[in-house]
Amino acid sequence: MKQICRVLVGLLIVAMSATAFAQSKQRIKDLASIQGVRSNQLIGYGIVVGLDGSGDQTTQTPFTTQSLTNMLGQLGVNLPAGTNLQLKNVAAVMLTATLPAFAKPGQQIDVTVSSLGNAKSLKGGTLLLSPLKGADGQVYAIAQGNVIIAGAGASSGSSKVQINQLNAGRIPAGATVERAVASPFASATTIHLELNELDFTKASKLAEAVNRRMGEKTAMALDGRVISVRMPSSPEGKVVFMAELENIEVDAVLPPARVIVNARTGSVVMNRAVSLEPCAVSHGNLSVTISSTPQVSQPNPLSQGQTVVAEKTDISVKQDGGQVMLVDAGANLADVVKALNSMGTTPQDLLAILQAMKAAGALKAELEVI
Numbered sequence: 001m002k003q004i005c006r007v008l009v010g011l012l013i014v015a016m017s018a019t020a021f022a023q024s025k026q027r028i029k030d031l032a033s034i035q036g037v038r039s040n041q042l043i044g045y046g047i048v049v050g051l052d053g054s055g056d057q058t059t060q061t062p063f064t065t066q067s068l069t070n071m072l073g074q075l076g077v078n079l080p081a082g083t084n085l086q087l088k089n090v091a092a093v094m095l096t097a098t099l100p101a102f103a104k105p106g107q108q109i110d111v112t113v114s115s116l117g118n119a120k121s122l123k124g125g126t127l128l129l130s131p132l133k134g135a136d137g138q139v140y141a142i143a144q145g146n147v148i149i150a151g152a153g154a155s156s157g158s159s160k161v162q163i164n165q166l167n168a169g170r171i172p173a174g175a176t177v178e179r180a181v182a183s184p185f186a187s188a189t190t191i192h193l194e195l196n197e198l199d200f201t202k203a204s205k206l207a208e209a210v211n212r213r214m215g216e217k218t219a220m221a222l223d224g225r226v227i228s229v230r231m232p233s234s235p236e237g238k239v240v241f242m243a244e245l246e247n248i249e250v251d252a253v254l255p256p257a258r259v260i261v262n263a264r265t266g267s268v269v270m271n272r273a274v275s276l277e278p279c280a281v282s283h284g285n286l287s288v289t290i291s292s293t294p295q296v297s298q299p300n301p302l303s304q305g306q307t308v309v310a311e312k313t314d315i316s317v318k319q320d321g322g323q324v325m326l327v328d329a330g331a332n333l334a335d336v337v338k339a340l341n342s343m344g345t346t347p348q349d350l351l352a353i354l355q356a357m358k359a360a361g362a363l364k365a366e367l368e369v370i
Contacts, residue, residue, distance in 0.1 A: 029246035035192035037101045044095035046130030054120040055091040061117035064092040091119035095143055097175050104180050108173035111143045115167035123149040145174040193227040200224040202253045209250045257365035261351050279362035
């Protein structure tokens with residue numbers, strides 16, 4: 001019976017070890033991106049109409065009137081020279097969108113609409129036909145549709161109530177792609193995988209994992225970030241190859257020791273690679289308090305004197321006794337931070353102590369202040 005129990009315990013330990021080992025693996029699609037396969041930003045300018053009196057004040061935003069006049073001229077409506085348009089249901093807006101990789105003409109993408117002038121709200125407005133351009137100045141999509149605003153507001157007299165932002169909204173599937181971005185993926189015989197973070201160990205392990213799965217000399221690490229991978233020549237073979245490639249699992253690599261400190265909130269975040277050398281930390285506070293109390297001096301009756309206001313200033317200096325804490329080698333930084341907090345350290349004191357530990361060589365980690 002005891003022998004059976006030992007066997008079961010052994011199997012359980014092996015199973016737990018295998019589970020832990022499996023959980024320490026990461027897929028290539030989570031570690032790297034494909035060079036050249038990315039999205040592109042689009043930008044445009046447009047006019048939103050149909051607002052309920054909440055549009056631009058055209059006397060203060062002349063570009064709104066100019067844009068409306070040009071648009072009407074293109075539609076065959078010629079206004080007399082010197083016409084002063086006083087409209088409240090029109091607003092000039094900026095348009096932004098993201099063109100996904102491999103997007104083809106006819107596909108639809110979402111558009112973000114943001115007020116450019118002094119419109120009070122874009123709620124209920126309709127965006128008129130507007131081009132979206134890329135960084136090269138070419139038109140890649142055309143946008144039009146009803147603007148959806150996730151907010152509400154009401155005002156009367158000097159009172160106003162508003163929920164969320166009313167001057168920015170979205171048009172789901174509001175733009176149609178008119179031009180595709182050229183990609184060398186179809187004709188390329190090799191691709192470059194770019195790691196999300198510079199790490200020579202991770203680049204080496206990724207290339208080894210690809211070679212074990214796809215064959216020797218399929219992948220080669222060029223540096224600490226880029227891995228070159230050979231692909232099949234046929235288009236259909238490339239898709240199958242990439243689908244298998246991005247799901248290859250790579251042994252997890254311990255990240256560099258790093259401590260992140262938020263100087264505004266005093267938050268401290270660290271990873272498991274952080275270690276400490278033996279050191280002693282002393283903490284003490286020196287506070288200087290200056291208080292000023294106004295005092296009024298009244299003259300005696302019939303003395304023809306004047307009332308004088310004088311300031312009485314008190315200055316006090318207080319220095320708390322310093323406390324010394326001994327930190328053993330290999331101690332957990334979380335325990336050290338907890339101990340420092342128990343000593344009464346403020347976020348700024350904690351930041352100063354960590355910086356001093358780093359300068360003294362006791363903190364074996366990269367200290368980053370955000």
